[in-house]
Amino acid sequence: MSKNIVSFGEVMMRLQVPGYELLTQANNLQYSFSGTGVNVASAMTKLGHRGYLVTKLPDNPLGDAAISFLQRLGIERDFITRNGKYIGMYFLENGFGQRSSRVTYTNRLESTFNTADISDYDLDSIAANTDVIHFCGISLAMTDKVRTSMKTLAKLVKEKGGKVCFDCNYRPSLWDGGYEEAKPHYEDMLSLADIVMMNEKDAMYILGMETEKTEREEQLQELIPKVAEKYHIQTIAGTHRGINTDNTHSLKGYMYTAEEFVFSRNITFSVYDRIGAGDAYTSGILHGELSDYTPEKTVEFAAAAGMLACTIVGDTPMSTEAEISAAMSGTVGDVKR
């Protein structure tokens, strides 16, 4: 059944050099608009839900272009506030083989979103219409204003009976004060969350939990139940991913719910655009939970969603439930005609 999924987060303009040239060699850029919130809201729309975004965008042609792009993805514009002057941007140069992709940011902290006040958002209307609200650790790393908005919104939604989903998504480069600065804010969000995306590294590094295990999967099985218990979290899910020497990627998903672990198969696949795969996985978990899939089916579905997102141009997952289900069966087809 179709639900109202609301994401909170920044919309960034992605300016990408087409092909494999460097900024220094090229003279044109392809642009699109993305962000974790955009990706999750849009992916849920493809899965049959209504996807909303809570964000603030500048009142100028760049903001107009962002809105058009979000609409194209099927995202509802009801909770988007317009005002201010700047949108965050990043430039992307595609890597090839041994040469990594490279991202260059503009001064994002002064974007309209990152300087927005809690009063800029229509809190009551948002809370009244939300089945699930999604937050992520990237927003948490931004400004005090953003953090305040996140915590306030999460509480409000919870009070009105909605579920809160939080994706830890820790980015070292965004926290000047490192784990120490981040920890209290992460604890606040974990305490408010029903569904959390994370793995054992988040538990060890952000939350400072300790283990004597040395294998990733053993660490995971020891630490995640402790996190769930401590912060009263219903479901925790995440992935272990790797880049293989033949340039394929591997992904194995897990979910811990009702005090049980389930794992997906470890799947290996070619990658066209790796950005957004994590958000596709999150969307798969949310859709499985909302559709009363078994945990086993949920985690396989989410892993297949993550894999397909890597075959799609751009940050934003575009696959339907039918397409993901077909990919779960796993044979590569020839031309479909």
Add this chain to the structure above:
Amino acid sequence: MSKNIVSFGEVMMRLQVPGYELLTQANNLQYSFSGTGVNVASAMTKLGHRGYLVTKLPDNPLGDAAISFLQRLGIERDFITRNGKYIGMYFLENGFGQRSSRVTYTNRLESTFNTADISDYDLDSIAANTDVIHFCGISLAMTDKVRTSMKTLAKLVKEKGGKVCFDCNYRPSLWDGGYEEAKPHYEDMLSLADIVMMNEKDAMYILGMETEKTEREEQLQELIPKVAEKYHIQTIAGTHRGINTDNTHSLKGYMYTAEEFVFSRNITFSVYDRIGAGDAYTSGILHGELSDYTPEKTVEFAAAAGMLACTIVGDTPMSTEAEISAAMSGTVGDVKR
């Protein structure tokens, strides 16, 4: 020595999203014109013959564009009739890795070609100037008018001393009535043909022949001689193809002629555009037969032609005899300068 090769078939407009975007993400399309008949006639031109196409095209700018495109490929326009309003079209979205390519058709059955009458074609002139005429199972699946034209033309050419080549090319989605509807038409064409492209699956499914063998190659060796005998076919040829887990393709060709089988090596190669490889293989067989190659050389030549067609942009094979011969020797060269 240069021969007149005539193909009968529909010209379709191919509208392809460049790169790996979906129709939903992109805003431009590359177009070309193709079809089995186009591919075979053009490929034979590259091999030193004169290639003609018997078809009908609308009398409007889309028909003009098709003609220009065919001329560019070197196909003679003498047997192309102009009139009517519509050309068949298909939209192609390129797959990547686990995501398959996707083809969307327009209403093809009402195209100028598929509604053309036998009287639209200059039968006498065609029959008088044909060394080999080529038909395919895709045309056979279209309309009664098309089927009538095919059988009439095949008979006429045969009477005038030309050879008839028929490529079974069975496409399940095109026959509403399935194998049962198709069988009598296939039998008519097989009875008229001197050279037939098929493999054991066609014998089993279309013609309903039975075997107790379970290996493809054993089935082939049992059934193909029976087909040749029953329908009085001089030469039958075809391929076994596979997609490997590392995204390369494999192809092994066979030819049955003078009651003997010959097989090519099983070759493995990277694929840029897989459409048209079968038509390249057919052209290789025809060229070998017309050039009095040994069967062994013919089948290796045809396999190399099929492989090279997969490295070429678009549906239509572009390789010369010299290029195919070089590829038969098989070492990947560095830059040629």
Add this chain to the structure above:
Amino acid sequence: MSKNIVSFGEVMMRLQVPGYELLTQANNLQYSFSGTGVNVASAMTKLGHRGYLVTKLPDNPLGDAAISFLQRLGIERDFITRNGKYIGMYFLENGFGQRSSRVTYTNRLESTFNTADISDYDLDSIAANTDVIHFCGISLAMTDKVRTSMKTLAKLVKEKGGKVCFDCNYRPSLWDGGYEEAKPHYEDMLSLADIVMMNEKDAMYILGMETEKTEREEQLQELIPKVAEKYHIQTIAGTHRGINTDNTHSLKGYMYTAEEFVFSRNITFSVYDRIGAGDAYTSGILHGELSDYTPEKTVEFAAAAGMLACTIVGDTPMSTEAEISAAMSGTVGDVKR
């Protein structure tokens, strides 16, 4: 105040050769989706209203792409039905100077929209949520099913208190039976309409009304009041347009309401893409009426909207109220920075 504007009409795929090449010279196409209904719904969205489209689209990647495009324009997808296989298409080659632009259609009459039944649409929900519904003479020229849907919907909306707008938009090539075939259907729609877009030629040719006047403006002033009276129409509006020898266009708008004529200035301007200018004019009239502008302001606003639409890429008007108001003042600005 924001209103719900609903357009009924076909969504067509526009496939345009970029620049000034012919289809015979080029190899790529830009695509978008448009139609009178699309243009009006989208234009009203830019003017601050909610724009809906009542249409039916195929359930395949072309339909998906159309939906994405409509969403990008800000059109609500609530009243769009999905099913069927084909979308109408047209190919556009840009003219230059003495060489006219050229449009080539595919077989549109079998599109999903033109074969849709009245039962495909959620009539009650549409009627309950409509402030103004817009129809046009192009749809009226299609099929009996489309005509039935138009008349049924118009009646229903009227019963529920909504306004009906009808744009005569007579296209000779679409009516095999000419004016005689068209007249009864036009009379049905005029009898149901509150706001009508037309000029004296429609009165003379479609409705067969007569006048002894020879000047266009005199004919207009004699015939339009008679039309308004006969069919009980509240407001009739339209334009006189001309192409000047220096390739600029001229446009003069008129509106007849409350038994009074008002005329805009005759404005002259450069044209980038002339398609959609009429729909922009219609939107300007609707917005003026809904915003209680004076007739004088409404007709100037509509004329400026029509002019600006000619400076915009694509069929669909993109200008806001502020931009149109600025253009009404009429000085060409330098770079705005």
Add this chain to the structure above:
Amino acid sequence: MSKNIVSFGEVMMRLQVPGYELLTQANNLQYSFSGTGVNVASAMTKLGHRGYLVTKLPDNPLGDAAISFLQRLGIERDFITRNGKYIGMYFLENGFGQRSSRVTYTNRLESTFNTADISDYDLDSIAANTDVIHFCGISLAMTDKVRTSMKTLAKLVKEKGGKVCFDCNYRPSLWDGGYEEAKPHYEDMLSLADIVMMNEKDAMYILGMETEKTEREEQLQELIPKVAEKYHIQTIAGTHRGINTDNTHSLKGYMYTAEEFVFSRNITFSVYDRIGAGDAYTSGILHGELSDYTPEKTVEFAAAAGMLACTIVGDTPMSTEAEISAAMSGTVGDVKR
């Protein structure tokens, strides 16, 4: 009735910077293949004749690309010889307003064509199949080998009953020795020609004829009859062209035949690509002569053909008889749909 029109001349590769950038600013080029012979042969094909080209092209991928391009234009490849290594090229930077277009050549004199021997061409076959053969003054400026081929071919065709058309097309930059060097070669060609394209300036400067008149049209009327008489030329035709201050061009055609002058109207029009307009005019004259048009109709037809060529992308005229006839009536249409 369809005739065999044969052009003799060099095929050059045109490498054009798209838009208005300089070579110094851009990084990509559009390429096509053209030349006076290509333009005339192709234009005659569009007018319903068979167009052949006598030329020599290198036996490498650039030669292959040239052949494909010529075939696309509908030109027959029967009289094209392949061998040698180089093709002439020119780079084109589009001018804008007060900034002129700029052409940069490669070392053309060593192209396969300009080093070809008369023995490279199949003279008998050409002569036997030619209704009209076309030469131009650009070829005449090249090398002794080319000049020999021209004169030999002209004589041969004439002997076999074909007509010879010669376009003076004097380019000062191509004759190091100026008019003095050129004159004897021009006289040879004029003596062999039945139809000549020239105007009074050619008579005065190349042939050294004198007049006391000062107006161009008076000079023309005095000198052209003398040329016709001296060299026994059946028909002489040409144009007076001008660039107006508003960037439009004007063209007035004339034809002198059967000792009578006829003039077209002086037409004024916008220009997209001015290269090839003269060749379109020539083709119009040839078509009029071959179709037994009246001189008046011929010269108007040729002028309209020249005008339309200026609205077409690339050097090569693309208009059909129907399109040129429509343009002769002269009203600019709106979108044709």
Add this chain to the structure above:
Amino acid sequence: MSKNIVSFGEVMMRLQVPGYELLTQANNLQYSFSGTGVNVASAMTKLGHRGYLVTKLPDNPLGDAAISFLQRLGIERDFITRNGKYIGMYFLENGFGQRSSRVTYTNRLESTFNTADISDYDLDSIAANTDVIHFCGISLAMTDKVRTSMKTLAKLVKEKGGKVCFDCNYRPSLWDGGYEEAKPHYEDMLSLADIVMMNEKDAMYILGMETEKTEREEQLQELIPKVAEKYHIQTIAGTHRGINTDNTHSLKGYMYTAEEFVFSRNITFSVYDRIGAGDAYTSGILHGELSDYTPEKTVEFAAAAGMLACTIVGDTPMSTEAEISAAMSGTVGDVKR
């Protein structure tokens, strides 16, 4: 004789929607790097001098791309400092006809350049190698740090015997405090300058000078000599420009030197890209002064340089002395080959 021309100023990244789409419609951008300083330094390079830029650029891929672009223009990188994180950017949507071009800025005031300290520049080396240094009013509107750097550098160069050129270039949107805030800074720069670009409006509005004249040219002739006298300026020059109703632009240059006025003709021309025309005019004046042209020749040369800059893609003038001299003679040529 070749001189060292040094410009001080910000390098901005220009991100332009190609063609005439809006940001809301398009999906790619062309980028280049420009600024008044860039334009003047580059233009002087084309005129045979060595052009340097004093600026500071971020030490990241965007800074690298800017450097590459400046080098391509021929600008020396010796005085460019690297450090910091951000580069100023603007997005440009091209207008058409009645629809103006639109510029959207990012938060420029925090760019590496606008936060650079005087100590970031190698003052001694700059001053020792400068024949003329150029500043502009846009930089003056930025930050206190920039203003300090400007005044310090100007003094230093003057002490070492170099000339100071200042272009008033007042942009209302950049001065929050309006003319009042700007005036003292302008007075400082005028006092330091040998050559000043301005017109009567700058005198009236920035400097608050008064006149009873109402015609622009009379105001100019009254006020400019007073400015020259008050601030001890050797040469003042500038333009009067207008946009005509047929979309052409007009430009008339003036120069006041040695207590005499000279004016160029009022020239009218088509415009491809109007940005940078003023900088081309400045460069023409500087080149005339450095080359000891007569004032009459200088002002005509500068006007022609300004006109040609409007026919060139991008902000930056690309014309050589020979090209500008040819344009001064003023006839529009046909294709140059």
Add this chain to the structure above:
Amino acid sequence: MSKNIVSFGEVMMRLQVPGYELLTQANNLQYSFSGTGVNVASAMTKLGHRGYLVTKLPDNPLGDAAISFLQRLGIERDFITRNGKYIGMYFLENGFGQRSSRVTYTNRLESTFNTADISDYDLDSIAANTDVIHFCGISLAMTDKVRTSMKTLAKLVKEKGGKVCFDCNYRPSLWDGGYEEAKPHYEDMLSLADIVMMNEKDAMYILGMETEKTEREEQLQELIPKVAEKYHIQTIAGTHRGINTDNTHSLKGYMYTAEEFVFSRNITFSVYDRIGAGDAYTSGILHGELSDYTPEKTVEFAAAAGMLACTIVGDTPMSTEAEISAAMSGTVGDVKR
């Protein structure tokens, strides 16, 4: 410490079909300018030195474009002479899988560079400002004039205390007389060189040295010391490269200096554009020598530079010392943000 690196060599225009189409299928080309000298000078610039090119370019728009391109790469234009008419060009069609890339040249031997006289270059100024000068065997294969210039310049630089680097780079297609013709010229250059790029094949085939060893590495270890001794060469370096069946390439570098061999690891990597990898390796060796790296570090650095050059678009290496050092550590990173 930054040194002055001077390369001597031809600048060629590279005209590449984008993607994988053939010249016969495409209609546009990307152009750039390259050559061994360009690649080495540019690569050294990225490594922190000043890179100069000694060459001659035509005085036309193609020469202007070449200069702009070289400047963009950071190459100093001080030693570039302008005059003459032609620039060497080559057309590149990208191969795919079993289909090799294909290069087609224009008549290069008459380029401005290959017809330049020693007197065209400012020998004294070059010699006075050179720390290292680089020559290559491709130039040596051109014309007597080029060979004279090479030997004269090498001697002069050596006399003034600069080092001479010579890259054998033997291309069979460029020497009509084969090894016999080449040998004396190679011996002249080897006698003048301090640093030489070659491997055992050059010793065996060009110099005619003999060995009874059959393994490449053994041959190398036997022959290279003999070469060093005979021609008094300080350092000899080179690579062994291979193309693997999975389309990756392998590269193992070696260096012989101070009578000792060092080898890099044998590294394997994906290849985007293989042209220019050898020049990157050369630049790595030169930079190591100039920076007093240990031989072990030098050869690993050079191998990593060669590998990275294969991941970069175009012929010319673009990697900095930091990027190459990072690649030496060898783990493929994920997106860098």
